[in-house]
Amino acid sequence: MGQTLGYAAKSTTTPLELFSFERRELREMDILIDVLFCGICHSDLHVIKNEWKNTIYPVIPGHEIVGRVQKVGSGVSSFQQGDLVGVGCIIGSCQSCDNCKDHLEQYCDKGFTLVFNSKDPKDGSINYGGFSKQLVVDKSVALKIPKEFKEEELPRVAPLLCAGITTYSPLKNRKVGPGSRVGIIGLGGLGHMGIMIAAAMGAHVTLFTTSSDKREGGKSLGANEVVCVTDAARMNSCLGTLDFILNTAAASLDLNKYLRLLKRDGTMCLVGLPPIPHGALSADSLINKRRSLAGSLIGSIKETQEMLDFCAKHHVLAHIELLPMDRVNEAFDRLIKKDVKYRFVLDVANS
Ligand code: NAP
Ligand code: ZN
Numbered sequence: 001m002g003q004t005l006g007y008a009a010k011s012t013t014t015p016l017e018l019f020s021f022e023r024r025e026l027r028e029m030d031i032l033i034d035v036l037f038c039g040i041c042h043s044d045l046h047v048i049k050n051e052w053k054n055t056i057y058p059v060i061p062g063h064e065i066v067g068r069v070q071k072v073g074s075g076v077s078s079f080q081q082g083d084l085v086g087v088g089c090i091i092g093s094c095q096s097c098d099n100c101k102d103h104l105e106q107y108c109d110k111g112f113t114l115v116f117n118s119k120d121p122k123d124g125s126i127n128y129g130g131f132s133k134q135l136v137v138d139k140s141v142a143l144k145i146p147k148e149f150k151e152e153e154l155p156r157v158a159p160l161l162c163a164g165i166t167t168y169s170p171l172k173n174r175k176v177g178p179g180s181r182v183g184i185i186g187l188g189g190l191g192h193m194g195i196m197i198a199a200a201m202g203a204h205v206t207l208f209t210t211s212s213d214k215r216e217g218g219k220s221l222g223a224n225e226v227v228c229v230t231d232a233a234r235m236n237s238c239l240g241t242l243d244f245i246l247n248t249a250a251a252s253l254d255l256n257k258y259l260r261l262l263k264r265d266g267t268m269c270l271v272g273l274p275p276i277p278h279g280a281l282s283a284d285s286l287i288n289k290r291r292s293l294a295g296s297l298i299g300s301i302k303e304t305q306e307m308l309d310f311c312a313k314h315h316v317l318a319h320i321e322l323l324p325m326d327r328v329n330e331a332f333d334r335l336i337k338k339d340v341k342y343r344f345v346l347d348v349a350n351s
Pocket of ligand 1: 040041042043044046162163166185186187188189190191208209210211214248249250251270271272273274296297298299335338342
């Protein structure tokens with residue numbers, strides 16, 4: 001496709017820098033996308049710092065992508081030039097295992113292909129993510145951006161492609177709805193989407209935060225209650241009250257402290273992926289009241305389309321700070337300090 005530009009990290013210690021690279025020629029079912037906006041997820045931070053010990057340098061992060069179709073391959077009829085599309089973490093999977101057949105390609109037995117920091121299974125080239133001007137993907141992984149979203153709202157749509165689906169999927173699968181009492185741990189990119197989506201599903205939502213200054217922010221997003229986790233009296237008042245807890249914290253914590261907030265048969269689902277393991281689990285935290293501990297990984301392509309349609313219907317959009325691409329290092333520095341309300345999004349097209 002020719003040369004394009006992105007921002008790449010070349011090691012754990014060096015800042016991201018402008019990087020020129022080649023996008024592949026369009027295959028029959030490919031589409032070429034001009035990237036408009038790309039969100040910055042804490043997973044991008046884990047990867048550039050090699051905190052999960054699997055980074056392939058140089059790495060161009062970015063997996064919350066909104067763009068416009070520039071060109072389509074010869075076999076593509078479902079998209080045309082000018083269409084608005086979204087691309088998230090998943091850009092391919094085996095399509096033959098039981099999980100893929102069940103439309104759950106995030107759990108593909110062979111491992112799905114990530115939009116960045118992974119290898120293309122066909123030619124072995126390295127996949128570079130959305131902090132770049134152009135992207136080439138198979139049309140089957142491109143999501144349709146619902147018409148209800150206005151042009152000026154597109155930067156706020158980008159974070160739905162990871163933060164939105166990662167919170168929607170477990171909330172939906174646990175049948176959260178009116179009458180459910182849901183706890184969200186952590187008010188960051190995922191946490192703020194979790195609050196808004198759980199509230200839109202009709203749940204009573206309690207935010208658990210380590211930051212005492214996030215009370216008003218949590219409430220304005222739709223949390224009915226905000227509990228600072230260092231407030232022992234408030235934590236005690238929540239014991240045994242919740243049906244479901246979504247743990248989005250990017251750091252390890254004492255899971256027992258939160259499991260005890262669940263009612264009988266309640267579940268805590270982990271989505272945060274801290275590089276350091278959580279503290280030891282006490283069997284008593286689960287056995288007492290028959291509680292469960294679960295996990296969830298992003299969501300499937302089909303479910304991501306469903307989530308976009310849900311967010312369009314309920315007018316759920318991320319709260320963001322839009323920055324030009326050349327300020328990407330400042331954004332990562334501030335993300336480390338938890339200084340973001342609540343997602344940075346890169347203005348790729350205008351950078
Ligand atoms: P984020 O914007 O940085 O938010 C993380 C939140 O965790 C913080 O705002 C903070 O909330 C809480 N936290 C508590 N202690 C912390 C500490 N020591 N350091 C940093 N944060 C701390 O991150 P995110 O983008 O929402 O991602 C959250 C986690 O989910 C990351 O580990 C990410 O890799 C993971 N993730 C998983 C999936 C999946 O498929 N399972 C998908 C995307 C991301 P308070 O200030 O309110 O306490
Ligand atoms: Zn992410």
